[in-house]
Amino acid sequence: MHRVAITGLGCISALGHDANSHWRSAVEGVSGIGPITAIPPEKLKIHVAAEVKGFDAEKHFDPVKLAVIDPYSQYALVAAREAIADSGLTFDHGLHDDTAVIIGTGIGGAKTINEDSERIFGQGKIRTPPMSIPKLMPSAAASQVTMEYGLNGPAFGVTSACSSANHAIGEAYWMIKSGRARAAVTGGSEACLVFGSMLGWQALRVLSVDTCRPFCIDRKGMVLGEGAGVLVLERLEDAQARGARIYAEIAGMGMTSDAGSLTDPSAEGAARAIRQALDEAEIAPEGLHYINAHGTGTGQNDVAETKAIHLALGEAASQVAVSSTKSMHGHGLGAAGALEAVITARAIADQIAPPTANFTMADPECDLDYIPNAARSMTIDTALSNSFAFGGLNAVLAFRRLH
């Protein structure tokens, strides 16, 4: 078995177009939530989202190639380029054959689906653009990354709604741990702020009308986000041998399913995933320092997640620092776990826990230490990042500081 190091980070989100901007905004408690600009407001009842701002795709891509790359893949490529450059990996000496590419997404090419639907049902046309299918498939981002870097190892998309990125990163971690791959480019991507998708979320009535206030008594729901996060993972011994900078180790992964409700989360299912991640990482409950919570800001999630942390940690729950950075970068669905993995890796590297922004007053049923509004400098040797998806699919990553 191999230990697994994080040696590269890349990100694009409402907080910025690179991992450092994303992290700095999160530490400063600056929220990327604002008025939706991608869809005319008169067509919507919800008017806030955490949009990627000022993204000029033509600055990043050849306009000819751009026509066959959905924004969800564009975000993944931008984040992958940054993460790979950050890692300094060159994939030579055969490493390209041993590098996995595993990218999660909740939907895949939402914009392409939306545009094709508009053509067919809105305009009554009977033809779609010929590249629609390879643009919108939920494995498109993984393929695009393999092609750009000539990576010939195991590659696929992963989908489990809001847990997609954590499942992807966990799978990549296990591949390296077990020896199946030597390195991995992994994370999640989503570009879901399109008309049809927004109507679907509105109908579910889980979106906040103003902002995202996780764990607060006056929380009104989640705020949709978008973007991508990508990590470069490699065998710890390889990373050390080439003198790479190591942000943190991924040391454990828990995955469970509630087998209960499509929309009601189960504290027990989430707690089992937390315990599995801690067990694999050999972290005792009292040795856990920070949790980047799923923390969507919905009525149900925040209470169930608080209960799950109590169930999994017992008395140590009151000692752990917990924050939801979705209060700033929004809920990126299939990208969420990756946006949060970038933050959790930096939290360990920088020894700072980011806050839960927009915090007013805690819900009495949410009684943990949520790091309200201001980041905290603290020792972070160990951390978890939680993702709990619709459909009861839970995925929790454990991180450890390298000593």
Place this chain on the structure above:
Amino acid sequence: MSEVDTKTVESKIVEIVANQRRVDPAGLSLSDRLEDIEIESIDLVEIIFAIEDEFDIDVPQDRDAMKLDTLQDVVDGVQRLINEKNAA
């Protein structure tokens, strides 16, 4: 939908709720509490969708819509939204 009398609103809502739970509308009464007839939050979301479609109204996105207690509360809320729409 400008001339909708109260009886029509009541019977349509009972029909929508009964259909959601696949029960006989005759077995429902306006005084029934949603909780007692096993309307969970996801059922309520479906019911609101059906109501919006039926009466061509927009139920506000704030959380108050999810805090309705009895079928009569639903009828009153819908009647109010219809009146507001007709007044606009």
